[in-house]
Amino acid sequence: MEHLVSPSLLAADFTNLENEIRMINRSEADWLHLDIMDGVFVPNISFGFPVIKAVKKVASKPLDVHLMIIDPDRYLSRFCEAGANNLTVQYEACTHLQRTVTEIRNLEMKAGVALNPHTPVSLLKNVLPCIDMVLIMTVNPGFGGQLFIMESYNKIAELRKMIDEAGYNVLIEVDGGIDTTNAAKLIQSGVNVLVAGNSVFNSADPVATIRKLKRLL
Secondary structure, eight states: OOOEEEEBGGGSOGGGHHHHHHHHHHSSOOOEEEEEEBSSSSSOBOOOHHHHHHHHHHOOSOEEEEEESSOGGGGHHHHHHHTOSEEEEEGGGOSSHHHHHHHHHHTTSEEEEEEOTTSOGGGGTTTGGGOSEEEEESSOTTOSSOOOOTTHHHHHHHHHHHHHHHTOOOEEEEESSOOTTTHHHHHHHTOOEEEESHHHHTSSOHHHHHHHHHTOO
16 A cells, blocks of 8 residues: 555644644645643643644544543543544553553544554554554654654564564554655555654645655655
8 A cells, every 4th residue: 555644733833733734734645643642641741622623623634643641541532522533542551452442443433552662562462453553653752853763663574574464454653753864764664654743844845745755655
C-alpha cells in the first residue's frame, strides 16, 4: 500500500488554527494527527475535548488521535464523540490493554497501540490480532522538536517482521523527528504512516513539504 502522511497539529500555529487545518485539508495529507497529553503520563499538557470538537468541524481529513494520558479507558467514548477516527493508547498506560483496544474497536474507531522508545515490540505479540496500528515513538513523548532516535530503525524492522510473518493487517506509524531526510528510509524499513510536526508546520511551504513526504518513492 501507499504510505500515509499525518501532520501533527501540536506543531501548528495555535493563534491561526483554523487556517492551519484548512491548509492540511488542501494538502496531500491523509490524516490529521492530534497528541493528547495530560501532564501526568508525559510532562506536558496539550488540548482536550472542546478543541478536538472544534478541529473536527473544520477538518476534512480523518482525525488520528494519540492519547498520552493515564487511565485512557475513562475517556474512550468521549474521544469517539469528539470526532476521533483512529484512537491510539500507550502500551505503558494500559493495565488491561486487550480490553481497551477491543472497546476502541467496539466504538467503531481504528485501534492503535503506541510504544515508548524503551518498550520492546515483542510485548505486542499477543495483542497484534486485536489492533489496526502500532505507533512507534521515535522520540521520548511529551514535546515536539526532538531528535530522531536512530535505534528506531531496528525496532521498526523487528515489528514489520512480526506482523508480516503472522499475516496481520496492522499498520506501522512513526512519530518524532520525522522529516524529508529520514522519511524514505523509514518507509523502506516497513513504516506505513509518517507523523510529521515541526518539519511540516515550520517549513516555508507546508503543502510542498507534505507533498515531498507523500511522494518519496
